[in-house]
Amino acid sequence: xxxxxxxxxxxxxxxxxxxxxxxxxxxxxxxxxxxxxxxxxxxxxxxxxxxxxxxxxxxxxxxxxxxxxxxxxxxxxxxxxxxxxxxxxxxxxxxxxxxxxxxxxxxxxxxxxxxxxxxxxxxxxxxxxxxxxxxxxxxxxxxxxxxxxxxxxxxxxxxxxxxxxxxxxxxxxxxxxxxxxxxxxxxxxxxxxxxxxxxxxxxxxxxxxxxxxxxxxxxxxxxxxxxxxxxxxxxxxxxxxxxxxxxxxxxxxxxxxxxxxxxxxxxxxxxxxxxxxxxxxxxxxxxxxxxxxxxxxxxxxxxxxxxxxxxxxxxxxxxxxxxxxxxxxxxxxxxxxxxxxxxxxxxxxxxxxxxxxxxxxxxxxxxxxxxxxxxxxxxxxxxxxxxxxxxxxxxxxxxxxxxxxxxxxxxxxxxxxxxxxxxxxxxxxxxxxxxxxxxxxxxxxxxxxxxxxxxxxxxxxxxxxxxxxxxxxxxxxxxxxxxxxxxxxxxxxxxxxxxxxxxxxxxxxxxxxxxxxxxxxxxxxxxxxxxxxxxxxxxxxxxxxxxxxxxxxxxxxxxx
Amino acid sequence: xxxxxxxxxxxxxxxxxxxxxxxxxxxxxxxxxxxxxxxxxxxxxxxxxxxxxxxxxxxxxxxxxxxxxxxxxxxxxxxxxxxxxxxxxxxxxxxxxxxxxxxxxxxxxxxxxxxxxxxxxxxxxxxxxxxxxxxxxxxxxxxxxxxxxxxxxxxxxxxxxxxxxxxxxxxxxxxxxx
Numbered sequence: 001x002x003x004x005x006x007x008x009x010x011x012x013x014x015x016x017x018x019x020x021x022x023x024x025x026x027x028x029x030x031x032x033x034x035x036x037x038x039x040x041x042x043x044x045x046x047x048x049x050x051x052x053x054x055x056x057x058x059x060x061x062x063x064x065x066x067x068x069x070x071x072x073x074x075x076x077x078x079x080x081x082x083x084x085x086x087x088x089x090x091x092x093x094x095x096x097x098x099x100x101x102x103x104x105x106x107x108x109x110x111x112x113x114x115x116x117x118x119x120x121x122x123x124x125x126x127x128x129x130x131x132x133x134x135x136x137x138x139x140x141x142x143x144x145x146x147x148x149x150x151x152x153x154x155x156x157x158x159x160x161x162x163x164x165x166x167x168x169x170x171x172x173x174x175x176x177x178x179x180x181x182x183x184x185x186x187x188x189x190x191x192x193x194x195x196x197x198x199x200x201x202x203x204x205x206x207x208x209x210x211x212x213x214x215x216x217x218x219x220x221x222x223x224x225x226x227x228x229x230x231x232x233x234x235x236x237x238x239x240x241x242x243x244x245x246x247x248x249x250x251x252x253x254x255x256x257x258x259x260x261x262x263x264x265x266x267x268x269x270x271x272x273x274x275x276x277x278x279x280x281x282x283x284x285x286x287x288x289x290x291x292x293x294x295x296x297x298x299x300x301x302x303x304x305x306x307x308x309x310x311x312x313x314x315x316x317x318x319x320x321x322x323x324x325x326x327x328x329x330x331x332x333x334x335x336x337x338x339x340x341x342x343x344x345x346x347x348x349x350x351x352x353x354x355x356x357x358x359x360x361x362x363x364x365x366x367x368x369x370x371x372x373x374x375x376x377x378x379x380x381x382x383x384x385x386x387x388x389x390x391x392x393x394x395x396x397x398x399x400x401x402x403x404x405x406x407x408x409x410x411x412x413x414x415x416x417x418x419x420x421x422x423x424x425x426x427x428x429x430x431x432x433x434x435x436x437x438x439x440x441x442x443x444x445x446x447x448x449x450x451x452x453x454x455x456x457x458x459x460x461x462x463x464x465x466x467x468x469x470x471x472x473x474x475x476x477x478x479x480x481x482x483x484x485x486x487x488x489x490x491x492x493x494x495x496x497x498x499x500x501x502x503x504x505x506x507x508x509x510x511x512x513x514x515x516x517x518x519x520x521x522x523x524x525x526x527x528x529x530x531x532x533x534x535x536x537x538x539x540x541x542x543x544x545x546x547x548x549x550x551x552x553x554x555x556x557x558x559x560x
Numbered sequence: 561x562x563x564x565x566x567x568x569x570x571x572x573x574x575x576x577x578x579x580x581x582x583x584x585x586x587x588x589x590x591x592x593x594x595x596x597x598x599x600x601x602x603x604x605x606x607x608x609x610x611x612x613x614x615x616x617x618x619x620x621x622x623x624x625x626x627x628x629x630x631x632x633x634x635x636x637x638x639x640x641x642x643x644x645x646x647x648x649x650x651x652x653x654x655x656x657x658x659x660x661x662x663x664x665x666x667x668x669x670x671x672x673x674x675x676x677x678x679x680x681x682x683x684x685x686x687x688x689x690x691x692x693x694x695x696x697x698x699x700x701x702x703x704x705x706x707x708x709x710x711x712x713x714x715x716x717x718x719x720x721x722x723x724x725x726x727x728x729x730x731x732x733x734x735x736x737x738x
Binding site: 121152159 | 656657658659660662663664666671685687690691692694695707717718719720721722724725729730731732733734736737
């Protein structure tokens, strides 16, 4: 992975010093709340219900074991020992104290970690595929490009005060695992007919109050022009994005207002002046960065480890875990493993310091010392020899990291919601926990099969509810918390924004409603038909009927 | 000492006396009616367009240097052909969170070749100087009530930067390689 040189270190340390001074001035009343807010946000610091929340960047979701130990350590020392991994591959701490944040950032900086631009109206952490570098369907490794963009966007002087936040995702594989089309800017690595590498560029996607899928601006942007093109695009957005209304300020509103063709034309007109300028990438620089993501020294292994095969025959629980949590790897004899952060009784995406340390230990012993965070809020060991899978499973089980439910209903995505977040209209974690409790039976979960259940505590949609086959959105009605259900959403290449099925429900009824939807599916499905395929085939009506018909229950649903 | 505290203009990395007056239009006031007080003036783009001849005359006849100021909405392309006429071009920041002026500055410097004094004024202070300097501003009228003395330190907040800027046209990756 990318290691800092002395310049990278200097820049991150200068940031710590800068933020230490800003915090000092704020605490000494030399900076007003209004002046301090944008500054602390650009360092990932929110003031939440219980005090500050710090969002630490995990650039493109990649961590060394040492970095994960540092995260475990700061989580224990500055927080209460539990961190929350987010849908943008970052880590949030909910109980930090403002005067200690500069020290926390200094500890992070020592491990080449930071909280730069994890919030605020600027270019945010760049996310990518959690199987980058190991996926069989990879066109090119997205991580070097993500690192190049990380450097370019870090303290970009022109784009520190954009109309609104700006999220970038990069995918290097055929199957999209980055939710590319719901990003402000989505970059898909492609090869042209001549075999040259470039990007298909998508812009204007996003969830929130106006969910929209990104439009394609450019079929093939040669890699050399990545930075100049991004600079042109951001400049058009910075100058012409709306600033009069925060809900209309994302780039998606601008792209929609002028039309994607006209927007692309404006970007091209700006780019014409920047193209081939000094920011044009060089082969030497791409090679320098790419070399740091070179494949590890894989052993020559048989494509199938016989012990691993035998264990699956003998141990049904192991086989089940392998079926869900072990993923194909492009190198024979290797696999990628999901360490699940979802289980009954815990908030999705939460990891204790002890769990982080165990995951770091597993990474060190079995996966070349690296670990990834997925946007589905799990941890990934990307390079594991099959012969070690059984040991990993046993150890993960002992630490609560082995829920065999990846891709199933219990692998739900959830934001921190009203328990922590001051933007939220409603709590989301208790809903997630109630659903996890209701669907705790593994046989039942495996019978239901693959389904994405996504929960957001407000329309900002951090829990990606619109992309869930079933989405749950917390809404506020006259001071009460209600939950709206969306269905038909999908992520990936064929992303679809889900549709609201009807009036919202009280919190206590949500598990019943979800169960009703699932029962409808189980009755109506064809053999081997996934939930989302059944929904596509029979439409939403049977599901609506099942939850809103008078006979089903006496549950309250809000008048919409 | 007292005098120092009222100085809010930073130029050449030190506090200086400001001799420029900002001319603003009252809502609905026709540009031709605007009265031009004696001394160096920063006029709105619309006044520049309406009274170009008169403003140039002031400069030639009285040696009064010419200045203009742009709001965040003003397109710098509108004065692209005139940039050499101005001793100062100022860009207004009504709120420091409105970042349009940063793009305006880069366009003036990098596209339209302006090499005179480029001034940021309005709601700006210590925490904006580093980025403002990077996009091409070289003079800074610190917002009222903010500490201008303290803002002087901001130029050194970061010893290095990754991207090209108006201050540093070559990005770090090319310098790293050198």
